[in-house]
Amino acid sequence: MTFVVQSEALTKKYDGVLAVDDLSFTIESGTITGFLGPNGAGKTTTLRMLLGLANPTSGHATIFGVPYAELPTPALRVGAVLEATDFHPGRTGRDHLRTLSRAAGLPDSRVDEVLALVELTGAAKRRVKGYSLGMRQRLGLAAALLGNPDLLVLDEPANGLDPEGVRWLRDFLRDFASGGRTVLVSSHVLAEVAQTVDQVLIINHGRLVTESSLEDLTTHTTVSVRVRSPKITELAEALRREGLDSITTNDHALLVHNATSERVGDIAFAAGLAIHELMSETSSLEEVFLDLTSGESS
Amino acid sequence: MNQLRAELLKIRSTRTTIGLLLGMILLALIVIILTCTLSPIDQIFTEQDQVGLLSFGSIAGVFSALAGIMLVTSEYRFGTMRPTFLFNPNRSRLFASKALAGLLAGLVFGVIAEGLTFAIGLAILEGRHIHIALSGSNITELIVGSVVGTALWGIMGVGLGAIIRNQVGAVIALLAFGFVVENLVFGLLPSVGRFLPVHAGDSMLGFTGQHYLSGTIGSVVLVAWAVVLAGAGLAAIKGRDVQ
Numbered sequence: 001m002t003f004v005v006q007s008e009a010l011t012k013k014y015d016g017v018l019a020v021d022d023l024s025f026t027i028e029s030g031t032i033t034g035f036l037g038p039n040g041a042g043k044t045t046t047l048r049m050l051l052g053l054a055n056p057t058s059g060h061a062t063i064f065g066v067p068y069a070e071l072p073t074p075a076l077r078v079g080a081v082l083e084a085t086d087f088h089p090g091r092t093g094r095d096h097l098r099t100l101s102r103a104a105g106l107p108d109s110r111v112d113e114v115l116a117l118v119e120l121t122g123a124a125k126r127r128v129k130g131y132s133l134g135m136r137q138r139l140g141l142a143a144a145l146l147g148n149p150d151l152l153v154l155d156e157p158a159n160g161l162d163p164e165g166v167r168w169l170r171d172f173l174r175d176f177a178s179g180g181r182t183v184l185v186s187s188h189v190l191a192e193v194a195q196t197v198d199q200v201l202i203i204n205h206g207r208l209v210t211e212s213s214l215e216d217l218t219t220h221t222t223v224s225v226r227v228r229s230p231k232i233t234e235l236a237e238a239l240r241r242e243g244l245d246s247i248t249t250n251d252h253a254l255l256v257h258n259a260t261s262e263r264v265g266d267i268a269f270a271a272g273l274a275i276h277e278l279m280s281e282t283s284s285l286e287e288v289f290l291d292l293t294s295g296e297s298s
Numbered sequence: 299m300n301q302l303r304a305e306l307l308k309i310r311s312t313r314t315t316i317g318l319l320l321g322m323i324l325l326a327l328i329v330i331i332l333t334c335t336l337s338p339i340d341q342i343f344t345e346q347d348q349v350g351l352l353s354f355g356s357i358a359g360v361f362s363a364l365a366g367i368m369l370v371t372s373e374y375r376f377g378t379m380r381p382t383f384l385f386n387p388n389r390s391r392l393f394a395s396k397a398l399a400g401l402l403a404g405l406v407f408g409v410i411a412e413g414l415t416f417a418i419g420l421a422i423l424e425g426r427h428i429h430i431a432l433s434g435s436n437i438t439e440l441i442v443g444s445v446v447g448t449a450l451w452g453i454m455g456v457g458l459g460a461i462i463r464n465q466v467g468a469v470i471a472l473l474a475f476g477f478v479v480e481n482l483v484f485g486l487l488p489s490v491g492r493f494l495p496v497h498a499g500d501s502m503l504g505f506t507g508q509h510y511l512s513g514t515i516g517s518v519v520l521v522a523w524a525v526v527l528a529g530a531g532l533a534a535i536k537g538r539d540v541q
Contacts, residue, residue, distance in 0.1 A: 048539065051384060052383070053380065068387060071387075074385070074387060075385050078384075083377050085376075087377075088372060089376065090313055091308075092311070102300055102307055103382070104385050105300045
């Protein structure tokens with residue numbers, strides 16, 4: 001089958017520094033995918049390469065089976081917003097959209113349709129410099145929707161939005177995807193997208209950390225065990241021999257994923273290691289995300 | 299064609315280009331009215347004097363080049379290059395549309411500036427009962443040279459903007475080169491300076507000073523400059539990532 005988005009060993013090097021490192025993933029149609037990672041993880045660089053704005057150092061990416069730049073009229077297949085501020089301040093919102101609709105060969109009537117869709121009809125003839133951040137975000141979205149695309153790519157769309165704006169965006173994306181269309185949305189805060197996405201791609205330092213459904217992420221990693229011991233290194237080693245991964249927290253405890261407190265206690269006893277604290281924790285999704293991304297960096 | 303329509307709308311939908319156009323008109327009016335009214339008769343009597351007087355419309359070249367620079371650099375400055383590239387990832391076609399839009403804007407600038415200069419300049423000279431020493435071919439050369447030169451400056455502005463990308467940097471580069479560097483080189487080494495774009499453009503207007511190229515060679519040289527700058531601009535647009 002043809003994937004909506006396919007990234008194969010995508011790599012980008014800036015001045016010898018790997019911004020994106022051998023990144024491979026696929027996105028199927030009809031899904032909302034959260035593209036997650038801390039700031040500087042390489043999310044935006046990846047999106048730029050997917051959309052033909054930046055050339056990969058190696059590897060390649062396709063959208064609907066071809067490189068973005070080879071889509072005949074890309075606006076009719078893909079809508080993307082990379083920055084919420086990409087407007088000439090002295091141009092009206094409507095004229096901004098008209099410059100783009102002309103490039104895609106779309107009529108002005110389509111401009112008025114998308115303005116109504118993002119609830120900007122009233123402000124359409126005002127210059128963008130008078131727009132609030134929320135209005136700019138919606139104008140950006142309107143531009144992405146001009147060609148009635150099948151795939152929407154949004155980079156940190158919730159940045160700077162007030163709670164009402166975040167809710168509006170969430171409803172909007174659900175609505176968009178309910179018709180079998182596809183969304184790829186990046187964020188550095190899992191909570192922003194957790195209620196919206198079906199699956200997550202988590203990257204850190206340019207590498208893929210996790211590719212899973214949101215359900216798997218929740219059920220498989222939310223139970224962890226917090227353990228403190230005077231011999232923390234030895235304990236971590238003993239756990240690893242038993243197939244349990246752990247990370248060291250800031251207060252010198254170990255956080256062991258996918259384990260029960262009984263199992264961790266038994267392993268410590270068998271290894272002859274003293275334990276000062278043993279506690280089962282159900283972490284929130286956000287903690288899971290932080291663990292996954294900070295674990296890679298240490 | 300769609301992209302060209304988009305670029306022309308970009309020019310019309312902000313106040314920048316209109317501002318440049320009004321600034322040019324104002325400057326042309328002031329200079330032509332003052333020089334034609336105040337110059338003593340013995341300084342505006344000969345054919346070459348009058349060519350010099352009525353060539354002021356070619357100042358449109360500066361404004362046309364600025365408009366071309368804006369057409370590219372304001373897209374980088376305000377980030378609209380991202381949606382522009384997303385809607386048209388074919389960078390060669392995109393750049394060609396911008397260069398063509400710069401050329402068309404330049405034509406408009408050139409026609410307005412030289413038209414004003416001629417209409418007002420000739421009217422004032424007539425009013426002062428000064429004999430018009432210009433021949434028909436002088437007049438054709440002035441009008442065609444000024445309008446074509448101004449249009450070519452529009453393309454050169456687009457090329458320069460694509461190479462430098464920083465708006466202030468590109469504007470300074472244009473003004474410093476056009477008003478300082480060229481005049482220095484022409485003053486010190488006229489055999490080299492006459493091949494530089496401003497002086498090549500002047501030769502298209504019918505100046506016959508000893509160091510000037512002929513009109514035909516001047517045209518070829520200015521077209522070559524436009525081709526070189528456009529080519530370098532295209533290479534810059536194609537080769538660089540968009541941040």
